[in-house]
């Protein structure tokens with residue numbers, strides 16, 4: 001019998017987990033043709049999430065968990081999950097029921113047809129501000145134009161992955177993880193399902209505008225060096241314009257003499273050049289920061305417990 005794992009990263013989900021459990025149970029009962037496993041990754045929750053997971057496991061041995069030693073973030077929690085799942089495929093879903101479990105049987109059908117990565121695409125982006133929408137569009141544009149692989153828009157982490165994909169993902173151990181990009185990077189045959197993403201059933205989202213902005217920078221800097229190219233081209237263009245000005249003013253001074261005016265021009269040009277330099281140094285810095293973090297080769301997460309046993 002094929003085994004299906006459901007991977008649920010959890011951070012402060014004490015309110016959602018009791019609601020998620022019956023949904024998972026009815027899903028498992030509706031698909032008796034598979035062996036099931038649920039793997040919770042407790043990402044250093046500060047509330048009673050771990051106790052709730054443990055009590056679920058006490059009643060139902062389908063429920064497994066990995067407890068991380070602190071909060072490592074969802075991207076790292078997912079990697080921990082990939083390391084510990086035992087199924088022939090894994091379905092990644094959020095604890096807050098924003099990813100409807102009712103879609104999973106359809107995913108399984110496509111998996112049986114041979115697709116390795118069945119991902120759910122949001123039909124709408126839900127409640128979002130205008131600015132956030134524009135930023136997200138810009139972000140996808142940049143990534144799409146500068147990478148070699150297809151970058152999927154409006155696709156989250158809710159998806160079914162074959163063992164082959166899980167294996168590939170566990171090989172990618174970079175510490176600055178942008179998993180949505182990694183799913184695209186690994187390739188394999190993909191299939192799309194469209195769904196309506198609802199709002200959280202309980203608790204609060206852990207994302208705000210600045211953490212999303214950081215994730216976007218993460219995505220860009222870990223998948224493309226286009227900003228570095230942009231810095232060189234921009235520098236070249238500015239230097240070229242400066243050269244034209246130099247010729248123009250040089251000739252003008254020779255022909256008409258020096259009139260010792262132009263304080264405004266001088267200050268504008270100085271400030272502009274300073275700005276351009278800071279901007280390009282900043283871009284360089286972003287990449288150097290990533291190099292610094294990667295060269296330390298620290299493990300991406302530390303687990304303290306797997307199914308009531310201590311992890312060494």
Ligand code: UDP
Nearest residue numbers: 009010011043073074077094095205206207
């Ligand atoms: N999550 C996590 N670690 C974190 C933040 C979030 O494991 O540091 C989990 C969270 O418990 C949830 C999923 O990641 O299951 C998605 O989080 P959230 O609902 O806050 O994000 P959103 O749905 O708003 O994108």
Ligand code: MG
Nearest residue numbers: 094096098200
């Ligand atoms: Mg959510």
